[in-house]
Amino acid sequence: MIVSDLLDLRAETTDGETVGWTVDARLVLDGPLDGPLARPRLVGLVVSPHTRTSFLGFERAQVPAPWLIARPLRRLHRGTFLVRWEDIARLPLPAERRDPDRRSAVVLRAGYGRHDPRL
Amino acid sequence: MTGDTQPSGRILDARLHLLDHQVLDRDDVPVMVVGDLELEDAEPGGPAPYVTSLVTGPVLGARIFGGRAPASRWQRLPWRLVADVGVVIKIAADAESLDLAWVERWVRDQVIARIPGGRHGP
Amino acid sequence: MNRLLGVALGILTAIGGFLDAGDLVTNAVVGSRFGLSLAWVVGLGIVGICVFAHMSGKVAAVSGRATFEVIRERLGPRAAGLNLVASLAVTVLTLIAEVGGIALALQLASSVDHRLWVPVAALAVWLVLWRVKFKVMENVTGLLGLTLIGFAVAVFLLGPDWGELAAGLAPSVPANESTTTYWYYAVALFGAAMTPYEVFFFSSGGVEEKWTVRDLATSRLNVLIGFPLGGFLSVAIAACAAIVLLPRGIAVDSMAQLVLPVAQAGGMLLVAVVIVGIAAATFGAALETALSTGYTLAQYLGWSWGKFRRPAHAARFHLSMIVALVVAVAVLATNVDPVAVTEYSVVFSAVALPLTYLPILVVANDPEYMGEHTNGRALNAVGSVYLVVLTVVALAAVPLMIVTRAGS
Amino acid sequence: MNRAAAPPTVSRRNASRVAAPTCAVLAGMICACAVLGGCGAQAGRADGERAVIAVGDHLDEASSAVATAQLALESVRDGLLPAVTADATVGRAVESVTAAAHDLAALVPPAAARDAVQGRLTAWDAVADGVAAVAQARVALGADDDASLSDAIAELDDAGAALDDAASRLDAASRLRETR
Numbered sequence: 001m002i003v004s005d006l007l008d009l010r011a012e013t014t015d016g017e018t019v020g021w022t023v024d025a026r027l028v029l030d031g032p033l034d035g036p037l038a039r040p041r042l043v044g045l046v047v048s049p050h051t052r053t054s055f056l057g058f059e060r061a062q063v064p065a066p067w068l069i070a071r072p073l074r075r076l077h078r079g080t081f082l083v084r085w086e087d088i089a090r091l092p093l094p095a096e097r098r099d100p101d102r103r104s105a106v107v108l109r110a111g112y113g114r115h116d117p118r119l
Numbered sequence: 120m121t122g123d124t125q126p127s128g129r130i131l132d133a134r135l136h137l138l139d140h141q142v143l144d145r146d147d148v149p150v151m152v153v154g155d156l157e158l159e160d161a162e163p164g165g166p167a168p169y170v171t172s173l174v175t176g177p178v179l180g181a182r183i184f185g186g187r188a189p190a191s192r193w194q195r196l197p198w199r200l201v202a203d204v205g206v207v208i209k210i211a212a213d214a215e216s217l218d219l220a221w222v223e224r225w226v227r228d229q230v231i232a233r234i235p236g237g238r239h240g241p
Numbered sequence: 242m243n244r245l246l247g248v249a250l251g252i253l254t255a256i257g258g259f260l261d262a263g264d265l266v267t268n269a270v271v272g273s274r275f276g277l278s279l280a281w282v283v284g285l286g287i288v289g290i291c292v293f294a295h296m297s298g299k300v301a302a303v304s305g306r307a308t309f310e311v312i313r314e315r316l317g318p319r320a321a322g323l324n325l326v327a328s329l330a331v332t333v334l335t336l337i338a339e340v341g342g343i344a345l346a347l348q349l350a351s352s353v354d355h356r357l358w359v360p361v362a363a364l365a366v367w368l369v370l371w372r373v374k375f376k377v378m379e380n381v382t383g384l385l386g387l388t389l390i391g392f393a394v395a396v397f398l399l400g401p402d403w404g405e406l407a408a409g410l411a412p413s414v415p416a417n418e419s420t421t422t423y424w425y426y427a428v429a430l431f432g433a434a435m436t437p438y439e440v441f442f443f444s445s446g447g448v449e450e451k452w453t454v455r456d457l458a459t460s461r462l463n464v465l466i467g468f469p470l471g472g473f474l475s476v477a478i479a480a481c482a483a484i485v486l487l488p489r490g491i492a493v494d495s496m497a498q499l500v501l502p503v504a505q506a507g508g509m510l511l512v513a514v515v516i517v518g519i520a521a522a523t524f525g526a527a528l529e530t531a532l533s534t535g536y537t538l539a540q541y542l543g544w545s546w547g548k549f550r551r552p553a554h555a556a557r558f559h560l561s562m563i564v565a566l567v568v569a570v571a572v573l574a575t576n577v578d579p580v581a582v583t584e585y586s587v588v589f590s591a592v593a594l595p596l597t598y599l600p601i602l603v604v605a606n607d608p609e610y611m612g613e614h615t616n617g618r619a620l621n622a623v624g625s626v627y628l629v630v631l632t633v634v635a636l637a638a639v640p641l642m643i644v645t646r647a648g649s
Numbered sequence: 650m651n652r653a654a655a656p657p658t659v660s661r662r663n664a665s666r667v668a669a670p671t672c673a674v675l676a677g678m679i680c681a682c683a684v685l686g687g688c689g690a691q692a693g694r695a696d697g698e699r700a701v702i703a704v705g706d707h708l709d710e711a712s713s714a715v716a717t718a719q720l721a722l723e724s725v726r727d728g729l730l731p732a733v734t735a736d737a738t739v740g741r742a743v744e745s746v747t748a749a750a751h752d753l754a755a756l757v758p759p760a761a762a763r764d765a766v767q768g769r770l771t772a773w774d775a776v777a778d779g780v781a782a783v784a785q786a787r788v789a790l791g792a793d794d795d796a797s798l799s800d801a802i803a804e805l806d807d808a809g810a811a812l813d814d815a816a817s818r819l820d821a822a823s824r825l826r827e828t829r
Contacts, residue, residue: 002174002193003133003156004182025133025156031169035199036211040131040170042158056315056603065606065616068625069599085167119130139313139321141306141543148554152313152543175543182318206304206610214545223545227556234371237552237559241374345737352733489720492713494745497738501720504730512730 006091010105011047013112014089020049022106026082026117044084045106046117051076062118080117087112131204141207142173142196144214150196151219153208154178157195172197173208175219194219247459249383250446251294251467253525256386258290258439259283259471260478261335261526262342262496263583265519267433268475269493270648271426272482274418277409280476282427286434287472289627291464292620293598296605297440298460301447304610308444308601309540315600324437325541327592332438332533334586337569339527340366341579345496346520356576363570366527370562375449375548378528385521391514393477395506401484409483425645428638432590434472435631437597438533445536449549454614481506496580534565584647591635598624598631697762701823704768705816707753711776712812714746718786719805725790726798736790739783746783750776764822768815775808775815782808 009022024046031039058073092104131137133156142150155178161168172195177188196219202211214220231237258264271279297308313321343366344358351358369378414423447460482493485502493499496519503515532548535558539546546558573579602624605616616624721738724730753776758765782804789801 001158001160001168002178003138003158003170004178005187007134024135027131027133027137027170029129029131035197036202037198037204039198042161042167042170046132056600058603063606063608065618066602066621066625068628069603085163088163091163119132134317139317141310141314141540149539149543149545152310152541154318179318179542183322206306223556226560227553231556231559232553234552236372240551241372241548348737349734352736485720489716490709490712491716491720492709494710494713495741497734497741498717500730500734501717501724501738504724504734505720508729509731512734516734 006042006045006106008052009092011045011083011108012105013108014110018105019108020047020080021052022046023048023052023077023080042085044082044115045088046080046082048077048080050079081114082117083108083112084115136204137173137208143207143209145202145209145211146213148214150210150214150217151175151194152179154182155193157193170198171195173201246380248463248466249379250443250450251463252383252386252470253379253467253529254294254439254443254446254463255290255467255471256383256389256522257335257442257526257529258434258436258468259475260386260389260522261530261583262338262345262523263335263580263586264433264475265342265478265499265522266493266496266580267426267429267583268478269482269486269499271430272479273486273491273493275415275423275426276483276487277406277476277480278411278413278415279423279427279430280410280479281412282430283434283472283476285630286431287468288623289431289630290435290439291468292623292627293435293601294440294443294468295461295464296601296616296620296624297444298447298452298464299457299614300601300604300610301444302452302456302460303454303612303614304604305448306444306604306610307448307536307540308440308597309537311604312597312600313541315603316596320596321541324593324596325537327589328437328441328537328597329534330589331436331586331593332441332530332537333565333568334582334589335436335438336527336530336534336565337572338579338583339523339530340566340569341573341582342496342523343520343527344573345579346516346523349497349500349516349519356573359573360570362524362527363566366524366531367563367566369528370531370548371552371559375446378548379446382521382525382528386518386525388514389474389518389522391503391507391511391518392474392481395503395511395515396477396480396484398506398511399481399484399502401480406480406484419645421641422645422648424637425641425648428634428641429584429587429648431634432587432594432638435594435598436586436590437593438530438537440597440601441533441536442529445532445540445546449547451549457614531562531565535559535562584642587638587642587647591638594631594635595628598628602628697759697765698823700756700758700762700765701768701819703756704753704758704765704772705819707749707756707776708772708812708816708819710749711746711779712809712816714742714749715779715783715805715809715812717742717745718783719802719809722786722789722798722802722805726795726802732790732793736787739786739790742783743780743787746776746780750780768819768822771815771818775811778811779808 003025006025007022010018011020011022012018022045025042026044026046027040028043029038029040031041056069056073058070064070087109088106089109090107092106137153137156140153142153144150152175153173154176155174156170157172157174158170159168174193174195176194177192181188196210196217200210200212201208203209300306300308300311312324316324340359340362341355343362344355347353347358347362348355414420452460478499481502485505486493486498491498499519500512500515504512536546538544538561539555539558544557545555547555552559604610606621608615718739721730721735725732725735753769753773756769758769760766785804786801789797
């Protein structure tokens with residue numbers, strides 16, 4: 001599996017309701033030491049409700065400038081949330097990802113939690 | 120730009136911190152740009168997967184034009200070599216010693232080194 | 242002297258932006274058809290390129306990152322790839338014009354047909370890329386390029402009616418030109434002033450010279466001296482053409498006409514000085530565009546790059562520059578007018594301009610890269626305004642070009 | 650049922666995402682080609698009014714080239730410009746003036762547009778003189794004596810005057826037509 005298999009996918013609830021698009025994957029360096037660094041673990045996916053583009057890192061980093069760019073991008077990404085790995089019920093199979101005619105979406109478990117996406 | 124100590128539990132976002140970032144070797148020679156990250160295969164409901172390697176090569180074309188490059192053609196840089204993740208990603212190895220440097224080596228040996236003066240400093 | 246050599250990078254970069262083969266002719270064309278009524282565009286362009294070159298130089302000095310690395314990081318592979326294709330098109334078209342321009346300049350000094358000079362010029366450019374240290378390269382071409390000051394001297398020697406000349410600075414469309422043509426040239430001049438390879442070259446040059454935070458002042462000095470000087474000289478060329486050629490009904494269509502006002506002003510000696518300047522400027526611009534080809538490709542794809550490395554340690558970088566030069570010679574062998582070639586680069590600037598300057602502005606505000614050296618409010622305000630202007634210009638470029646048939 | 654209906658939407662969206670940048674690049678290239686091609690198609694059949702404008706443009710090009718050659722020769726005569734440089738300049742002027750002559754010859758005004766047909770004929774004579782004068786200028790540069798330079802300059806002066814004359818007659822004719 002590669003990380004772009006998990007990005008730019010529609011995210012939906014078990015009822016088939018679209019809640020947004022996966023715009024990033026959250027990793028935490030808390031695995032066993034692997035070389036100089038700890039191994040990164042996939043802890044969840046960042047889901048943006050209004051747009052499928054992750055853009056320039058403005059949606060999470062607390063950078064207000066330049067206003068002309070930061071402001072609209074913030075607005076585009078309002079309501080972005082983090083879904084934990086444990087709350088993911090289903091990922092598209094590799095065959096579905098490769099085949100554009102098949103429905104591919106991340107299905108979130110009923111009662112999934114929306115977490116603060118900030119770093 | 121990050122400090123020498125990397126606390127375990129540091130948070131990285133794949134796109135924000137890793138994808139499309141430059142990888143430098145221990146002598147600051149550019150090695151590759153991160154095209155993708157390889158994860159262990161995992162099923163939802165099971166334990167979360169770990170990142171095993173940084174990937175380059177045909178995965179770039181797949182991200183631009185769509186589709187998916189076959190796993191056999193991914194060029195991998197194991198995570199175990201990664202020494203630091205900051206504005207750039209530093210690895211604890213020589214670019215020379217890596218398999219994925221074969222194109223650079225081939226161009227050097229077949230073309231550039233054969234032109235007079237190619238091995239000398241400017 | 243050290244101070245002067247310290248700004249060689251800025252001067253060389255500005256020569257590539259304001260005084261390359263295409264611009265030399267465009268400036269004279271504009272002067273001979275519109276007088277100085279388009280000089281305000283050059284002023285607008287100088288401020289814009291200063292703002293963004295300053296930011297890219299700052300990013301290079303503080304974080305060690307060159308511009309195209311930043312572009313791919315922020316825009317992702319797809320938008321950055323689109324920018325790469327468009328920027329490479331602009332850069333290679335300009336390189337073709339430069340190699341042709343060196344040949345034309347040599348013809349002015351030797352009367353040997355310029356077509357015969359083309360392979361010689363390309364070989365000379367390659368030898369410099371291959372063997373000459375970056376520092377030596379920028380100092381020699383930058384200093385020799387300064388002889389273009391001959392055009393400014395010529396304006397003084399021609400002794401024009403200064404009041405009349407100053408009155409001509411007001412933006413206005415001459416009676417015998419159409420408004421769309423006027424705006425086409427305005428867009429072309431602005432696009433040339435802000436052409437994206439300048440920041441690729443300037444920021445990569447900063448990395449080549451191993452700038453650190455301590456060199457921020459050097460970077461600022463480069464920007465503040467280099468680009469205004471380049472803009473000033475391009476206005477001087479337009480003024481020469483406006484004073485001597487416009488009244489005689491000469492509409493400039495080739496580089497060879499550039500020397501006529503200079504001859505009227507200063508005679509043989511000044512002509513010789515200016516020919517050296519033209520040759521050095523086109524040579525410098527050829528180096529700048531050839532290097533930019535290598536820089537953009539290598540930075541997008543993560544190859545080892547830089548003239549400070551031995552060619553064997555940056556093999557694909559050197560190979561791509563060789564390929565670009567071979568393409569230039571092959572295109573010139575078809576007998577196209579080298580200067581006409583650059584007119585079409587306006588089309589590609591349309592894509593490249595916003596996609597280049599947006600990521601620079603964003604990263605210059607990112608504390609992860611810049612630490613305490615992030616942009617101030619004023620710089621951000623000006624940068625944002627220019628981003629809007631650039632987008633408008635980019636959108637207008639292609640329709641204007643089609644309507645005016647590239648200004649003809 | 651819902652599931653069956655969904656796939657086409659997804660696939661189309663995917664396809665458009667891939668296509669957008671590719672399309673933009675293609676569009677740019679097509680524009681460039683269209684413009685390049687459009688310049689070549691300029692000469693040829695044109696309606697009367699446009700033919701008159703085209704004749705006027707070619708006259709301007711020719712007179713610009715003649716004036717260039719004249720200025721170059723005067724500079725050489727006055728010792729301001731090296732002969733080699735002047736030769737390169739006049740060489741380019743030869744290319745410009747012959748290009749103007751070529752375009753003028755290739756222009757086909759409609760037979761009914763009398764002023765365009767007549768204007769083209771008058772213009773042709775003047776431009777042909779211009780070609781001869783500019784070509785002769787290079788000979789004079791090669792000879793490098795004051796007498797032949799002065800002769801060539803006089804000839805260029807005449808050619809320039811003839812071109813101006815043709816241009817003003819063309820102007821007058823078309824203005825006359827407008828008032829009628």
